[in-house]
Amino acid sequence: MNQKIDLPEEDDFRPSAARLVESLRDTGYTKEAAFADIIDNSIAANATKVEVELQYLMGEFRVIITDNGDGMSQQQLKSAMRYGSPRRTNPKSLGKFGMGLKTASTAFCRRLVVLTHQDGRNEGRAWDIDKIITSDRWELETPDSSLYCDDYDALTDFKEPNGTMIIWENIDRLVKMGSDKQMREEIKSLGKELSTELSAVFFKFLNSGDVTISMKVVDAPVFNLKGWDPLCSELNNSTKGVRSRVLREKTVPIEVANKILSFTVKGAIIPSQNELDFSERDYARYSLDNQGLYIYREGRLIWHDGWPHRMYKKESKITRLRVELNFSHELDDVFNIDFRKSRVIIPIEIRDELKRLISPWRQELLKDQVRLISASTNRVHGPADKAIDKHKKSTKNSDIKVEGDIVTIRNQNQMEPTVIEGIRVYDDRTVRVHEEESLIGGDLWEPSCDEEGNTCVTLGKSHPYFHKMYNVCKDNVEAMKALDMLLWSLSNAEHGEFSETNQHTLKGFRQKVSQTLRYLSIELPDAEED
Template sequence: MVSEWQFEVPTAGSKRLPPDGRYMEALSSQGYGFEVAIADLVDNSIDAGAQNVVIHFLRDGNELVSLVIVDDGKGMDEDELDVAMTIGGRRGYDGKALGMFGTGLKSASLSHANSVTVVSRTKRTRPAGRRWLMEHAKRGFECDIIDPTYAQDFVDFYQGCPILFQGTIVRWDGVKDFPQHGGGGQTDRYLHRTVNKLGLHLGLHLHRFLARDDFHITISVQDVRTGVEYANYGVESLDPFGYPVPGDPTYPSDFTAHIPAVGTVTLNAHVWPPHSSLDEYKAFGAVVEREGFYFYRNDRLVQAGGWNNFRQPEQHLALARVAVSLPNDPDAMVFRLTVKKDGVQASPEFARALETAEDGKGRTFTEYLADAERVYREARKRAGVTRKPALPPGRGIDPQVRHVIEDELPLLAQDEPLQFRWQKLPNDRFFEIDQEARLLLLNQHYRAALLGGRSGSLNDAPMVKSLMYLLMQDAFQRERMGSRLKDNIELWQAVLVAAARAELDRMAD
């Protein structure tokens, strides 16, 4: 028993405990989103001085088989490649590098693929390659050496696209996110959805690089057998502060926050113009989630919105966005970047500094928030619109639709959300209402007609569900339905059943 507290813990030697092979599984289970993982690999290309990055989705007919990322950066020789493929390997990151921890390439890749192959060439060395195969990695960190002939052929294949004299290729095989069966248009739908989301994510988080004349990202879809390129998209910069005219002419303005551990931090505060329909404002999910701080590290956006425990998000601050460049002092611990580079943890010291932050006009940061809220409220008032509160959208409504509803309507936050479910009903009923359970049941018999033969999912038929959500607000908010509302419901039933049956007839022809 310790008789008194000891400030120093005594030791009796040391022992080396290497990680178990299962550490690779833990490393690849950090919750990387697909777009976040790809962005992490593009960061490596930027650090390598690449001017062009091409993201290839490779398909064999209807099947997606691999994903390949090619850049024209400075490349790596064999020794540098070994370091890059080592877990936690340090490549001598300088103060302006986007990489930090030495795990991104491996953890991002193996989160989404069963194997990752890296082939690289410098101006002075022949192509070399390494591969992490998850099964080998789990047996004891065994990294495969790629056959030199294949490495040369691989680089030759991408000669001029974009590799010229040097560059790096990252190849994912066994990609977990790819459709298992490409028939019935599944591959085309997956690519349409994924390429769009990926382009938006890269366009936002790398917008400062993409705005330059000497850096480009291209997403392409190519057939591995024929070489036919199905699609080719250039990723556009999406500046979250790219409005033509501010919502308040006295902004943007720089506020200065004094944080003892890191010194002075500048907060570049903006007020977006109200009712904006620009992609830079609305293309990234719910607007209320995109208000707040936009943290940058070496010009790379690492957090897009959020108040970091300074306050709670609310609709009235939807126009407030603040750009903050993180101080390059990892030992200060005031700002801690996540390994995935998709968020920042700020210490309470940052929130305290915001309370006294001021701009050159003597305005406090709290006054800035009040100005942003005022612009939002005045715009609503000028529009003469007072929208009736609605039940929160719940299970069965597509997240994109849910975000817009939350942005556009005041919600009855204390009420249970309105949910949707497919269920077997009489064929003369398109829907049924369960007021007590806040549930709107849709007739399973007509599901195929609404989906056009596509397979169903939890959030399918977003158009029909959105219209039903809007139509049925009165029915769910009233304890008793009057004769007029009941008559309207019967009218909607008849019209919707007729429309659904017409769709079934079309499918049968």
């Protein structure tokens, strides 16, 4: 594989290995996508069992992903370690681009070791970025088996005749370095994030029983992931009569290379939070970010980031609407799948058809939300609206202008107008305190404004403090007004202190306060049922 080829210097246009190997680390992988890509390869190798271990021993952090798949011969292993390895024979394969194993791994580690066992024989190879840089050559290393005897034993003990183990060493981008205690906490946090994401990405595989994915994080016991269905169909088995209303699946035909193929679309309107208990709310994963489209390729979730570009914006009013799109490998080129399998580009004609199908579901939910907000928000927060508006000249500390979709702000810290990204703008100029089902990050409140540039506050109803505090105050109009004025004042202060340099600090402050109140709200009485 590393045979030296002598070429005249003027004809040798091979890229510098030292330069290229560092560049290939920056292909845009998220940590969740990188782990999913490795598991894709395991599933493509017919694995029925995959274990992800976040190992921390003697101050060294390693990632170990083991499967009971087909394993590899020496030649197969060399081929798999090649950047741009040969295309798999099965077009449905999740690991189909020949790049994921290498680029996903080295995006976060400087040394990738692959150990494999097939037909009673062990093989191992490694890419070491620092050694490649030193030699400026693609020198595939055969690791010393004596240094990996424990890993080979663990692979053998995986209770299957064949299998493969991926090891990330010299990890420099996955967690922040710190003390031993800090490292353990960082790794535990990483394990929680990964289990949440992987349970969604491989939901259909996990729920079918075709694949078991387990995790071991530091010293904690091994646990199996449970698939997470964004449509929350599992709630339909509840003995409490709670129902996630699954909307009828529709088949959409599409012509590709003179062939009529198709993909399917189905949706669900998940129950409102007050219909669910704590564990059910946790399962439903309520948040602004979890609304929208979930796109699956051959059963594997490849995209879920709200609504695709130029379809809809994320709106709290439609937080409960989730839509599932399923397509086969035959439509890979139509949806422009990249090698990270984390990006899709939906052609305009398909996007228009999706909007036509989804629009009735969306409009139904919007009508319900408009009715609920008009029936409750104005009545509950009306006294605060009037009190705040009465003193708006005295309390004004920023100049906000709304021009179409662009909102700019000036204040004592920001003398030149600067754009406020992602701020909510309300039509009603008489309302200062608004409610939304949930806010990004699960915050209790966030600053907003109306079309005239008046500061407003938006409250996140999903925050436990919202329910409990307003329940305590519900029979006391003055207490309710005082609470509204306090939260509005926090928003007004944030607008008064906002600048391009400190906006993230202000947001962090708000998130910390909301997080603290989430814990403290446990000490308040539960909201009574109406």
